[in-house]
Amino acid sequence: MPEISYLEAIRQALWQEMKRDERVFLLGEDIGRYGGAFGMTHGMLDEFGPERVRETPISEAAIVATAIGASLLGMRPVAELMFMDFVFLALDQIVNQAAKMHFMFGGRANVPIVIRMPGGSGAGAASQHSQSLESTLMHFPGLKVINPSTPYDAKGLMLAAIRDPNPVCFVEHKILYKTKGEVPEGDYTLPIGVAEIKRPGRDITVVANNIMVMKTLAVAERLAKDGIEVEVVDPRTLLPLDTETIIKSVARTGRLLVVHEACQTGGWAGEVIASVVGSPAFDYIDAPVRRLGGKDIPIPYNRGLEKFAIPQDFEIEEEIRAMVTGKR
Amino acid sequence: MSKDKKKGNDKDIGSREQFEEHVKRLKLSDDTLIGLYRTMCTVRHFEYMADKMYAAGKVHGTMHLSAGQEAVAAGISLAVHSDDYLINHHRGHGHFIAKGADINLMMAEFIGKDAGYNHGRGGSMHIADFQSNNLGANGIVGGGIPQAVGVGLALQMQKRKEICICIFGDGAANEGVFHEAMNMVALWKLPVLYICENNKYGMSMDVERATAKLPIAQRADAYGIPWACVDGNDVIEVYDAMKIAVDHVRSGTGPYFVEALTYRYFGHSKSDRNLYRPKEEIEDWKQNRDPIMRFTKHLLQSEIMDEGQAQEIDNQAEQVIVKAVEFAEASPEPDISTLLEYVYA
Numbered sequence: 001m002p003e004i005s006y007l008e009a010i011r012q013a014l015w016q017e018m019k020r021d022e023r024v025f026l027l028g029e030d031i032g033r034y035g036g037a038f039g040m041t042h043g044m045l046d047e048f049g050p051e052r053v054r055e056t057p058i059s060e061a062a063i064v065a066t067a068i069g070a071s072l073l074g075m076r077p078v079a080e081l082m083f084m085d086f087v088f089l090a091l092d093q094i095v096n097q098a099a100k101m102h103f104m105f106g107g108r109a110n111v112p113i114v115i116r117m118p119g120g121s122g123a124g125a126a127s128q129h130s131q132s133l134e135s136t137l138m139h140f141p142g143l144k145v146i147n148p149s150t151p152y153d154a155k156g157l158m159l160a161a162i163r164d165p166n167p168v169c170f171v172e173h174k175i176l177y178k179t180k181g182e183v184p185e186g187d188y189t190l191p192i193g194v195a196e197i198k199r200p201g202r203d204i205t206v207v208a209n210n211i212m213v214m215k216t217l218a219v220a221e222r223l224a225k226d227g228i229e230v231e232v233v234d235p236r237t238l239l240p241l242d243t244e245t246i247i248k249s250v251a252r253t254g255r256l257l258v259v260h261e262a263c264q265t266g267g268w269a270g271e272v273i274a275s276v277v278g279s280p281a282f283d284y285i286d287a288p289v290r291r292l293g294g295k296d297i298p299i300p301y302n303r304g305l306e307k308f309a310i311p312q313d314f315e316i317e318e319e320i321r322a323m324v325t326g327k328r
Numbered sequence: 329m330s331k332d333k334k335k336g337n338d339k340d341i342g343s344r345e346q347f348e349e350h351v352k353r354l355k356l357s358d359d360t361l362i363g364l365y366r367t368m369c370t371v372r373h374f375e376y377m378a379d380k381m382y383a384a385g386k387v388h389g390t391m392h393l394s395a396g397q398e399a400v401a402a403g404i405s406l407a408v409h410s411d412d413y414l415i416n417h418h419r420g421h422g423h424f425i426a427k428g429a430d431i432n433l434m435m436a437e438f439i440g441k442d443a444g445y446n447h448g449r450g451g452s453m454h455i456a457d458f459q460s461n462n463l464g465a466n467g468i469v470g471g472g473i474p475q476a477v478g479v480g481l482a483l484q485m486q487k488r489k490e491i492c493i494c495i496f497g498d499g500a501a502n503e504g505v506f507h508e509a510m511n512m513v514a515l516w517k518l519p520v521l522y523i524c525e526n527n528k529y530g531m532s533m534d535v536e537r538a539t540a541k542l543p544i545a546q547r548a549d550a551y552g553i554p555w556a557c558v559d560g561n562d563v564i565e566v567y568d569a570m571k572i573a574v575d576h577v578r579s580g581t582g583p584y585f586v587e588a589l590t591y592r593y594f595g596h597s598k599s600d601r602n603l604y605r606p607k608e609e610i611e612d613w614k615q616n617r618d619p620i621m622r623f624t625k626h627l628l629q630s631e632i633m634d635e636g637q638a639q640e641i642d643n644q645a646e647q648v649i650v651k652a653v654e655f656a657e658a659s660p661e662p663d664i665s666t667l668l669e670y671v672y673a
Contacts, residue, residue: 025485051485057515062474062508069478069492072463073413075485077478092505096468097475105456105464106446107670141671165673 001184007177009151010116011040013158014078016187018048021076024162025052027063028080028116037082038118038177060089067113068098068167076162077113083129084119084171087137098167099142110165114158120173120211120261121306127298130306132262134171134209138239138271144168144192145239149213151181153236156190164192171238173210173261195242197249201229203324204255207246207272209235212259212311219317228324238268243275250276254286255323261310264293287323292316347626350564354571358632362641364406364563365627368398368620369645371422374431375594377649378421378438378452382598386657388440391452392419396561396593399619400525401426403566403588407574408493408521413461413479415472415494417525418453419592420465423495429457435652436659442666443659449670461490469530470496470503473522477509480518480583491519491577499530501544510585514551517582521573522553524587525560531596532604545587553585560588561619564626591617 035042258269401422437444456464476494
């Protein structure tokens with residue numbers, strides 16, 4: 001199976017779906033000759049032309065609204081918000097419009113749109129270009145929120161997202177763009193709302209998303225040498241959230257740690273923990289349930305400060321050791 | 329209702345000759361003119377009935393009534409095709425009725441019944457009928473304006489002949505998305521007709537206190553969009569402007585912008601005690617500029633219909649609304665067991 005990057009995997013999904021389905025088109029800022037701020041649409045203007053790779057003015061609300069309007073007439077738009085932080089400029093259209101139309105109109109309208117948004121810190125982009133806002137988007141029924149960690153998941157979930165009849169926020173992580181993994185060349189979809197156990201283990205369940213999956217897997221590898229077996233669960237989709245897989249895992253391991261880059265307060269870890277401790281898995285819990293989120297600060301510019309604003313490998317490792325051994 | 333439309337004087341109504349010349353130039357038959365009258369009567373009866381039902385405690389939520397603005401709805405609907413797309417604002421009953429919505433289903437939705445257009449999930453503010461390309465009213469001021477860009481874009485990409493009509497109020501023109509949308513729709517020459525229904529107040533805010541430069545329609549110049557500003561209480565003038573606009577948009581040359589100056593009789597919504605405008609102003613519009621009164625006078629003066637017919641049509645319109653209320657009240661409430669439905673497709 002060919003190894004390609006996370007970014008190439010998403011581009012491959014967009015490319016293949018545009019070949020397969022003429023209703024699919026892209027819209028966003030600088031996605032044409034420039035190829036998108038992160039190069040996602042590189043080469044697509046030449047392949048599909050300016051009508052289907054539609055460059056827009058800097059008008060995020062209207063970009064999302066245009067996708068909504070077009071979807072009501074049967075199109076399958078994929079909109080790009082250059083940075084996830086810009087989602088707030090379009091939030092009325094996402095939350096008050098797209099997420100509610102199917103419901104508000106009594107099931108008679110479908111809004112099959114995908115809104116791509118690169119989030120996350122690590123690029124020295126400071127406070128307004130580095131946020132992880134996926135927890136915020138989980139709060140709105142009618143939306144789906146996808147957050148892949150691997151190239152394989154990214155392609156399969158993007159194809160599923162475009163084919164889904166609902167509005168989907170597709171949250172990418174800009175630091176993952178260059179990470180590589182095996183990705184089938186052909187067409188495949190992954191189910192939206194199904195978590196994956198990225199590594200099985202008996203001692204502790206660590207639920208993590210996007211870049212934290214990679215960090216946790218590296219930590220798990222090291223801990224295995226010391227006889228600590230970590231089960232790494234990647235929800236892949238935050239809305240709907242596959243609590244069943246998480247609860248079953250915790251019932252097996254007896255310990256739960258949730259790791260995410262988003263600011264800890266109000267982060268999705270709280271949702272996971274509440275689901276687990278209120279479930280029958282509670283009876284199997286052997287240690288206090290913990291979470292490790294980003295610091296409750298805006299992301300700073302300075303390299304060193306930026307790094308420590310979000311959970312680091314050693315912090316994840318210390319937390320797991322303390323939870324498993326009971327010693328802090 | 330007849331108290332609003334019959335009493336007024338003849339000020340500003342124009343001569344019989346002018347009227348006949350105008351309708352002749354527009355090739356409007358007597359039947360068509362009577363149809364416009366019927367539409368306006370139906371809208372007004374719907375709105376007064378809505379008010380009455382609210383007063384009787386039969387309406388759970390709020391509503392935004394368009395009595396006084398009927399000529400805009402009727403004039404637009406005559407100019408567009410039934411399969412053209414409509415994106416509407418929260419004061420939308422009139423446009424839906426004029427475009428041919430099923431009044432029974434509207435009334436059922438208005439009082440939250442399962443038989444309503446939205447199965448009782450939307451109410452007055454969100455009535456939509458996707459089967460007839462009525463894409464719904466919007467509770468967020470200006471929320472539909474940028475969505476019309478997408479509808480227009482899809483129509484252009486699908487090489488279709490329909491156009492998108494997007495109606496919003498004077499208040500919505502000051503939302504940021506208004507400008508984003510005007511720019512994009514002009515840039516891509518999309519088949520969208522933007523109609524600003526200026527009823528003089530955004531809730532309590534007088535348009536003159538809220539808008540730096542009037543008319544609102546002149547903002548279209550900034551985007552290279554042709555525009556017109558018309559007397560929205562003169563149904564023939566509204567139709568005339570809309571016809572020109574619709575022909576322009578349908579020809580594929582790009583968007584058009586029409587502002588229609590009108591006035592609402594009821595308050596913004598039910599909590600409104602009209603503290604922000606003088607009673608005399610409301611009375612002046614009702615007595616001297618009422619769109620139905622003006623049009624009725626013309627039709628009588630030009631002998632297109634007589635008093636008896638006028639009364640008969642008005643009675644028939646009232647009966648349609650009475651029947652719709654009977655239908656709506658006899659319809660079941662949504663079952664509580666369906667509460668979680670329709671969240672996801």
